[in-house]
Amino acid sequence: MGERIVVVDDEREICDLVRVYLENEGFAVESFYDGDAALARLEDAGAPRPDLAVLDVMLPGADGFELCRKIRERATYPVIMLTAKGEEVDKIRGLTLGADDYVTKPFLPLELVARIKAQLRRYKRYGSEEDALEEGAPHYGRKPGEVITYAGLVMDIPAHACTLNERPLNLTPTEFSILRLLLEAEGAVVSARELYCQIFGDAYYENGSGSITVHIRHLREKMGDSFENPTYIKTVWGCGYKIER
Incomplete structure (x- = not known):
């Protein structure tokens, strides 16, 4: 089984499409359509630790910023934010909270996959x-x-x-x-x-x-x-x- 990726996006079509692309690359994917469900998963000490999280900014319940902040309180694995086109403030806020990268919607699924792979390579092999x-x-x-x-x-x-x-x-x-x-x-x-x-x-x-x-x-x-x-x-x-x- 490949690295575990958590994907959070309330647009089910996008979330499901990203899941398909990532699973085709051998990743284990957990999908969530609202922030509260994702937050419960991320704070579950008994659940497997993710290797990377992809977080949409605008979510019902806890938003992507809150999820990113919670992750950074306890972990350093990579976080990629999904932001709306032209929302420069969202990009800056996400990076300031500790996100590693952002992808602007609409995006090509292969671009997101490439960003995820680049983040995981660095995270898994520092000093190599x-x-x-x-x-x-x-x-x-x-x-x-x-x-x-x-x-x-x-x-x-x-x-x-x-x-x-x-x-x-x-x-x-x-x-x-x-x-x-x-x-x-x-x-x-x-x-x-x-x-x-x-x-x-x-x-x-x-x-x-x-x-x-x-x-x-x-x-x-x-x-x-x-x-x-x-x-x-x-x-x-x-x-x-x-x-x-």
Whole structure:
């Protein structure tokens, strides 16, 4: 049996179609048509833990934002939000609450499947050199499995753990990946496009380019880093981001 995916959407046709596509790819899928039923499932300690959740924003009962917030209180598995076309506020809010990616309706089922596979590859294989080579991620000369340290920041790649001045940082898979790429670049500037392509694949960059900006902002908030005078993640206007080493 493949990874377990929870799909929540009150539009039954969309929910059932996504389920068919995912089951054809070998995933185990649990579908829910309202937020309250999904919330009960996600909070059931005796139920199998999902590997990824796909959450529509607008739901009867608990909405997608509430579901995402509840997930992030106890788990770090990937969350993909489904948002209405043009609702930029929904996208930003979802990413701020800890979602890893968003897909705008209407969408191609194969696009959603591709996003899900990309998220699961990263979530399941942090620190694997072979996986990073498959994804085309740069290594910048760093050996796999190392612990990266910088100015009180300690990133243990195999354990997927990160602390700042001995304080644990509760990072989502996407945030962890962004921080790792910036640290491994050792002061080189990494563009938003490069970050997005290394994390999600380059096929849908134009549909989700703004998500990197939101993830960077969320990372800074968790690290207590100043936007105006950052200690860690610095913006190089018109070029990208860097962590000076």
